[in-house]
Amino acid sequence: MVSFKQQDSQSVQQLIEQAKGKGSKKLMEKIMPKILFLTALVSVLTTIGIVFTLIFETFEFFTRVNIIDYLIGREWLPFAGDSPAYGVLPLIAGTLKVTLIAAVVAVPLGIAAAIYLSEYASDKIRRTIKPILEVLAGVPTIVYGFFALTFVTPIIQTVIPSVKIFNAISPGIVIGIMILPMIASLSEDAMSSVPNSIREGALALGSTKLEVTLKVILPAAISGILSSIVLAVSRAIGETMIVSLAGGSTPKFDMNITDSIQTMTAYIVQVSSGDAGYGTTIYYSIYAVGFTLFIFTLLMNLLAHFISKRFKEEY
């Protein structure tokens, strides 16, 4: 019979005593948190660096262009020779059109997919579909851009002939497809994390499965679902390649979605890939537009944060 306290050999306690002091365990315990802190600091400092660069260059832009004209101007004509106009509203309009279309596509489909995956799909189906959805999220956006321009746009044109080759609908739909997996996956996580005991409680009262899903699970997971939507929309706002390829480069302040548009991101691409000289007003304008974009996505992220705190359900 094996005993833990054999007479002739050393006890475990003695072995532990001997091992003490050996090695660098104590040193590691002290140093590791500092190393980890430094690595965390790198990302924080980078972010601060980017924000400060944006702010400085944006500031320079506003010494040349009146900030009020920028904010309420309805014309964005930076290349108009002697009389350029720097009113940002057309770019914002372009961004919002595309984002809105994307949300209209992605929100209902994403939530429906999440409901199916979380409440109805068998384990096997869920284990197959979820990774596929996540692959969809990993497709490079330039591929989506080509998809929009060469596949979706022609289809839309056959249905609605008045749609131009560059328009807001096609990139909007394709961005919707792009952010759909994000909404589906995050909402599915939120719904699956509602404990089964709550489903059982509802079923035991004679609810049908649909009633349980719509009246108990969906409200219980609403904070996760809403923040997934906000995060996905904020990705749509910042999306660049799809709108650059399929959206066009005609900033216009109107409600038209069949015509060529330009979003904030597409403008930055246009200038960055063009030949605007360093130090010109056009050069500084991309920082101002970039900063505006940053404010938008920052607000969306804060909103997501607020929602997940405000509607947080305990269970």
Place this chain on the structure above:
Amino acid sequence: MLKIQVKDAEQNSTDNLKVLQTDKKKTVYQTRNLNLWYGEQQALKDINLDIIENDVTAIIGPSGCGKSTYIKTLNRMVELVPIVRTTGEIIYRERNILDKNYQVEELRTKVGMVFQKPNPFPKSIYDNIAYGPRIHGIKNKKILDEIVENSLRGAAIWDDVKDRLHQNAYGLSGGQQQRICIARCLAIEPDVILMDEPTSALDPISTLKVEELVQELKQNYSIIIVTHNMQQAARISDKTAFFLNGEVIEFDDTNKLFSTPSDRRTEDYISGRFG
């Protein structure tokens, strides 16, 4: 209109008669040759049990003896496990509930359940109680208000929560949450209440309150309670079934079963020799 109120008055007069009438009382559930398997593993073996109206029936037994499985078969919650398979019959009010044509929602509207761990919905106290009536089509605000109040009174939690009906139920203590769950169950005025170890997650004082509540509720409801606490079974039940390894070893009046058990294994279990 609600059972909870009406019954108080009748209580005293019926108490004395009760003992005499036991034999004449109706059965709620008749279980006939029930076998149940999880995949290949048999969890219930040839169960035959009659549950009598307005009794508290306790089901005791060691862990894994099938007592929870049995009670979950009575409202078919056991079907949530996909690999489950049954043979035999459970007759509830003259109909076999294991018949696939029996609408499970209809059954669960008649047979309420209180779970081991309090599981209120992440909603307000009011919405928790009103959930059942609402899904079954009761929309009138006045009637709902009345149901909520009566159910909460019925579950002896009204005084604790009447000033915060619109706060989240998760702000309450575990014992209060469990009584909210009982109230939620009472709100659709079921015929039977199944309780699956309802006090195992509660402190002794909350346990006592739930036990007292069970005593009151039996006036209006047939209650089947699974418990691993033998003292609890002895305190609150009229009849006790002792389960072991998926079989009913003994089923008798609680007094009889705990004082002069007829099976050796029952005696060993209730005297604490195993389990």
